[in-house]
Amino acid sequence: MRRDIFYNIWLYVLLLCGCSDYSSEVQYALKSAGSNRPELEKVLHHYSSHPKDSLKYKAAIFLIKNMPGHYSFEEPNELTRYYDEIDSVYATYKTRPYNNELVKIYEGIARKYDLSQLKPIPDAQYVTADFLIDNIDRAFDVWENGSWATHIGFDDFCEYILPYKCEDGQTLDNWREYSKGVYSKGLDVLHYCALYRNLAFKACEVMNLEIKDRLEPNVNIQNSTYPVKRMRSAVHKPFGTCDEYGFIATSVFRAEGIPVATDYTPQWPFRSMDHSWNVLLDNFGKNVIFVGCNSRLGLPHKEDHPMVKVFRRSYAVNRDIEQIYRDEKHVPPVFGSVYVKDVTDEYMRTFNVSITIKNKTKNRYAYLAVFDNKKWVPIHFSKVHGNKVTFENIGGNATYLPVCYDQNGVIPIANPFILTSKGEKKELIPDLHQLQEMTLYRKYPLFSNIFYFYKRVIGAKIQASNYPDFRDSITLHTIQPAEIQTGEIDFRGQDHDYRYWRYCSPDDSYCSIAELYFFEKDSPKPIYGKIIGTDGSFMNQGRVKELVFDKDIFTYYTAVEPNGSWVGMDFGKPVNIEKIAYVYRGDGNTIVIGNEYELMYWNNSKWHPLGSQTAKTIRLVYENCPTGALFLLHNRTTGIEERIFTYEQGEQIWW
Numbered sequence: 126m127r128r129d130i131f132y133n134i135w136l137y138v139l140l141l142c143g144c145s146d147y148s149s150e151v152q153y154a155l156k157s158a159g160s161n162r163p164e165l166e167k168v169l170h171h172y173s174s175h176p177k178d179s180l181k182y183k184a185a186i187f188l189i190k191n192m193p194g195h196y197s198f199e200e201p202n203e204l205t206r207y208y209d210e211i212d213s214v215y216a217t218y219k220t221r222p223y224n225n226e227l228v229k230i231y232e233g234i235a236r237k238y239d240l241s242q243l244k245p246i247p248d249a250q251y252v253t254a255d256f257l258i259d260n261i262d263r264a265f266d267v268w269e270n271g272s273w274a275t276h277i278g279f280d281d282f283c284e285y286i287l288p289y290k291c292e293d294g295q296t297l298d299n300w301r302e303y304s305k306g307v308y309s310k311g312l313d314v315l316h317y318c319a320l321y322r323n324l325a326f327k328a329c330e331v332m333n334l335e336i337k338d339r340l341e342p343n344v345n346i347q348n349s350t351y352p353v354k355r356m357r358s359a360v361h362k363p364f365g366t367c368d369e370y371g372f373i374a375t376s377v378f379r380a381e382g383i384p385v386a387t388d389y390t391p392q393w394p395f396r397s398m399d400h401s402w403n404v405l406l407d408n409f410g411k412n413v414i415f416v417g418c419n420s421r422l423g424l425p426h427k428e429d430h431p432m433v434k435v436f437r438r439s440y441a442v443n444r445d446i447e448q449i450y451r452d453e454k455h456v457p458p459v460f461g462s463v464y465v466k467d468v469t470d471e472y473m474r475t476f477n478v479s480i481t482i483k484n485k486t487k488n489r490y491a492y493l494a495v496f497d498n499k500k501w502v503p504i505h506f507s508k509v510h511g512n513k514v515t516f517e518n519i520g521g522n523a524t525y526l527p528v529c530y531d532q533n534g535v536i537p538i539a540n541p542f543i544l545t546s547k548g549e550k551k552e553l554i555p556d557l558h559q560l561q562e563m564t565l566y567r568k569y570p571l572f573s574n575i576f577y578f579y580k581r582v583i584g585a586k587i588q589a590s591n592y593p594d595f596r597d598s599i600t601l602h603t604i605q606p607a608e609i610q611t612g613e614i615d616f617r618g619q620d621h622d623y624r625y626w627r628y629c630s631p632d633d634s635y636c637s638i639a640e641l642y643f644f645e646k647d648s649p650k651p652i653y654g655k656i657i658g659t660d661g662s663f664m665n666q667g668r669v670k671e672l673v674f675d676k677d678i679f680t681y682y683t684a685v686e687p688n689g690s691w692v693g694m695d696f697g698k699p700v701n702i703e704k705i706a707y708v709y710r711g712d713g714n715t716i717v718i719g720n721e722y723e724l725m726y727w728n729n730s731k732w733h734p735l736g737s738q739t740a741k742t743i744r745l746v747y748e749n750c751p752t753g754a755l756f757l758l759h760n761r762t763t764g765i766e767e768r769i770f771t772y773e774q775g776e777q778i779w780w
Contacts, residue, residue, distance in 0.1 A: 150190035157193045158249040165189050167254035172261075180279065184261055187283045191441045192252070194463060195290070196245035197297050207238045207351065208296075208358040215361035227363055228345070235350040245294070252289070256297060260289035263301045267382025272316070273325045274382045276408045285384035285406055288440040291375045293462070296355035303357050304380035308335045312381075326413060329383050329405045329422055336377060336418045342370050344419070367401050367416070374403050374417025386412075387438045388468060391459045392502045394433045394495040394523035395570070395780065396768070402426055404437070412471060429573060433495065433520035434504045435472045436465040449506060452489045457503040457530050469518050476548040479515045480527045484538045484730065488529040491538060493519065496769045496780070498569075501526050501535050522546040524553070524755065524769060524780035537730035541755050543771075543780065553771065555728045555754035561772065565745045566610055568722070568758040569714035569766040570779035578710040579609055582638065584631030587614060587705060589623035593657070593695065599623075602705075612715065612743050614705045617646075622701050627658065627693025628673075635663055636690035639681040640708040641673050642718070642743070643694060646701045649741055651718075658692035661685040678717055681710040706743045713764055716743045720762035726754040727769075737761065755780075 147155070155162050168189070172182035198204050214230055264287045268274045274286060290297065311331045315321040321328075343364040352369055353359040359373050371387045378385035389401035404412040405422060415422040446463045449456055469475055482491070491514040492503035507516045514527070521544045528535040543551040571579060583606050590598040601621060602614050626643060630636035636659065642651035658670040661684070668683040670692040684690030708715055716722070721739050724747050725732040735747055750756075750772070757769050770777045 148186075148190060151186060154189045154192050154249055157247065161250045161252070164252065164254045165192075165249065165257075168257045168261075171254070171258055181261055181265060183279070184265070184283060184287055185257070187441070188257065188261070188287065188289065189249075191464075192249045193247065194442065195248040195440075196293050197248055197251055197290070198243055198294065199246050199251060200296070202243065203238045203240055204243055204296075204351075207234065207240060208353065208355045210234050210237075211353065211358050212361060219361075231350050231362065231364075238351070240351045248290075248297075252297065257289060259299075260301065261287070264379075267305075267380070271382035272312075272323050273328045274384050275323050276325065277384050277406060281384060281406060284439055284441065285386055286379050286382060288379075291379065291387075292354060292372050292438070293464075294352075294354050295372075298355065298357075300356040300376055301380040304377045306381075308332050308339060308377055309381055310335050324408060325383055325405060326407045326422060328381075329378060329385065329413075329415070332378065332381065332383070333374065333415060333418065333420070333422065336374065337420075340370075340373070340418055342418045344370065370416075370418040371401050371403050372417075378403075378405075387417075388412075388414075388435055389438070390432045390435050391504050392434075392495055392497055393430060394504075394520075395431060396572075397498040397766075400427070400430075412468070431520070431522055432472060433469075433523045433525075434467070435469045437468045438462075439464050439466045441466075446506075449490055453530070455531050457492060457535075459503055460506065467518060469520060473520045474546075474548075475518045476521060476544065477515060477517045478519060478525075478542075478544060478550055479513060480539050482509065482512045482514060482527070482538045483540070484536070485512075486529045486536065486538055488531070488536075490529070492528050492530060492535070494526045494528045494535055495523060496526075498765075498767055501528060501537075503528060503530065503535065519544065521548055541727060553727065553753065553755040555726055555751035557751050559752045560749045561752050563724075563747045563750045563756075563772050564775070565724070565747065565758060565777060566612065566716060566743065567714050567777065568716075568760055568764070569712070569768045572712075575711045578637060581631070581634040582609055582707065582709045585634070585638075586629040586631075588627050588629055588691075589621060589702075590625045591623055591699060593625060595625065595627065604707075609709070612707050612709070614707075615703075616705070617703050620701065622699040624697065624699045625657070625693065625695055626700075626702060626705075627691045628707070629691040630684065630688070633687045635687050636670075636682055636684040636692060637710050638673055638692065638707060639678050639710045640676070640706075641692070641694075642706040643696075643700075643702050644704040644706070644742075646703040648703075651706075652696065652700070654694040654696035656692070657695050658682075659684050659686075659690040676718070678708050678711070678713055678715065704742075708743060712766070714766055716740045716745055717760070717762070718742060720760055723759045723761055724750070725757045725759065726751055727757075728754070732757060 155165055158165050168185050172178040172185050268282050268286055312328055345364040353362050356376050375385050375387055384406040386404050387401055388404050391399050403415050403417040407413050413423050414426050443463050443465055446460050489509055490506050491509050493505040493516050494501035494503045505516055505519055507514050524541055524543050526537055526541045527539040528537050540552045540554055582604055585604045586600050587602040588598045588600050628641055645652050656671050656674055662668045663683040670682050672680040673682045673692050682692055718740050721737055722745055723737040724735040755769055768779050770779045
């Protein structure tokens, strides 16, 4: 929606009015206002007629010249009724904590309204003089007379405090008046400490914790409700995305005169989705990271999540992106807003990369794309010069694909490449003459949320006996850290015929295991007997030992006690087990027996198949695979998550 508004406005040729002293940008803004032009001119006249308001006049110029492309919604409308109903739910359930029932109520409200049909109105055609003057005066008051922005100059003031809105689509109401003082408990006493007297860092930290205590935010990236951008309603919603809580924080802090902005990465380079957070411009000129409504300032934020591009949401127009809209008919959605500033070098060491375009293009701009688990997503742009393009200020330790963009989406123009953390570029060109065998154990990398359960298998013992009480048991194997990735224990060449076989949990693991498979000698399929082991489940949650053999990797056993539990099989007679496979409690992205998989490799601007196969064990073996290639493994039976990888020294390397 934001992109459409900008697209309709900025494709007009900027018309100059020689009779005016205003800059071309201000002239264009006034022209685009249409019948609302007198309202904007009234603001300019209001401040230009008073010499003491010369700085406010400059502020008004800044707001008006950057106004085209910013949009709001005329009220009342469906959005107003949606917000009002949210408020009514809060009035009824304000003492009830966040829970799934309340989430369903809010989602039910969202389904009642067709908010996709809302027609945005350019701010230049909608903003009133009284509203703009009031916002300018209030912003100057907290800057000049407040305590927490004494360190910032006019240019920073224009971006961090002055804007009459914090996001496009925001309700143009008295949000500054509503927000000021609501979450400032504890700020007054800071004046009595010499170090804290004008320290924006401390004021921001105190307020952010106050907001957290008052709102009790629950970040839910899966919520299906429409974003709430009316401040007095947003603070009543019991759950939301990082964007929604960032909006609340930015609004509250700016109303109090604390210089705060929102930064975001448009796409993680190693997984799906984007992410946003807040930054404070502190007294020493640094932008300090924090999670709005949630965390203390300056703490590491998703330090295990590599980023390659970071932008800061701004009020001023990014003239470089504006030029793309003039030169190109189609622009990637990630650049749907021109109100952003590239701040990547504030977060990481960056590099410049030059690309030779191999597929001819008439486009004037090229983009660097990263993979989002399903498709290539552009995250950076640069102008094409002949058959060359240089991308500046990008992060390393990622795989990129150079592309152009048209009505059908991305068009690859060169080979994908890895940019190492040292800035070295390694093109991924498949060698179809030097082939390799590949053994694959996952279709998606092991992340920290699963790594916790992964570690619970280390130290587990495989024991066997011919007595049900295992009084003559023999420990055949102890699982080592290096074996967790494969999930297989091979007993070939060993003559061990036992009736009872079991998995004994390591300490502090609650015997947390999802699946066990026993393979008899020369048998391609697992065998089953009578399930034996420690009875019960942790807190009677129903996660009993039988789930270890239900052929469902999403169910798992959790014993009553952290130590001494076990699970296994009574096969009714001694059997020679040649191999045991196990699946730790996880995310379903290991190889699942019975599922069909297809391996692909990237070549000549598209994915090529290397064959499909149905998993007979918890690994897949593919022969005659090209070396030096980029791969992707599909589960054709079920699942969503999948990730690109290279294959190096017998191991999947995820990107």
